Amino acid sequence: MQGMAASSREIAPGREQLMRLNNKIIKILKPYYVDYIGFADIEPYQNDLIRYGGDIVNNYKSAISIGIAIPDSIVDHLPRRNDMNISCEYKTHGYDIINHRLNFIASMLSSYLNQNNHRTLPIAAAARTDEENAIPTVSHKMIAHIAGLGWIGKNCLLVTKKHGPRVRFISILTDAPLKTIDNPLVQQCNECDECLKACPVKAIKGKNYIMGEAREERFDFIKCQNYFDELKENRKYAACGMCLYACPYGK
Numbered sequence: 001m002q003g004m005a006a007s008s009r010e011i012a013p014g015r016e017q018l019m020r021l022n023n024k025i026i027k028i029l030k031p032y033y034v035d036y037i038g039f040a041d042i043e044p045y046q047n048d049l050i051r052y053g054g055d056i057v058n059n060y061k062s063a064i065s066i067g068i069a070i071p072d073s074i075v076d077h078l079p080r081r082n083d084m085n086i087s088c089e090y091k092t093h094g095y096d097i098i099n100h101r102l103n104f105i106a107s108m109l110s111s112y113l114n115q116n117n118h119r120t121l122p123i124a125a126a127a128r129t130d131e132e133n134a135i136p137t138v139s140h141k142m143i144a145h146i147a148g149l150g151w152i153g154k155n156c157l158l159v160t161k162k163h164g165p166r167v168r169f170i171s172i173l174t175d176a177p178l179k180t181i182d183n184p185l186v187q188q189c190n191e192c193d194e195c196l197k198a199c200p201v202k203a204i205k206g207k208n209y210i211m212g213e214a215r216e217e218r219f220d221f222i223k224c225q226n227y228f229d230e231l232k233e234n235r236k237y238a239a240c241g242m243c244l245y246a247c248p249y250g251k
Helices: 002-010 013-030 043-057 086-116 140-146 194-198 221-234 242-246
Strands: 036-041 062-069 120-123 167-174
Touching: 013 036, 013 086, 036 140, 043 140, 062 086, 062 140, 086 120, 086 167, 140 167, 194 242
Parallel strands: none
Antiparallel strands: 036 062, 062 167, 120 167
């Protein structure tokens, strides 16, 4: 029996076996009311991942992308974000609590995979390892994009067909044998420039995303950050989010 078990581990798992684990993960996540689950083949992107995340993100074949939509009842009021009630709801229930939920889900799912002898690296939902340039260990939108959940829009956010950019994501890197894809959706912003017109400081330049192109080609992060810092100086709850509100795919 031991010999048979050893030899079976050397054989690459078939499609049916891969789908079994995918379906198990989907079943595990169902009680947590997530809106998006994707399985990405990240091997072709190892160099990009290591460039920002370093050695800790190396040697993972796959990634799981999990997303939770922000309630429309919050985002739809963002044009009146100077109202403290609206900015408080957006900061609390549109950002902080969803990020906490995503972090818990990623930790829980990682433990399940670890107990089944698979390595995992859950990436924090909103943590930036490079605060000055707002760069995380791994880009959640990149993982979600590779997993086919949406495209990276002119607003530099992951845009889904159903909820537009009104979704927060988290990622888990793993060596688990998953049925993955490497099939990013083609951008569908085309000639739309609603996010560009809505941005209070014109940080969005209106250029479509090109894989591997520097963020600065499409988005002036310094303008965005300075504006947000000014907001935080004047009120307890600072909120903008106009690029989420304005996207036609979210409305």
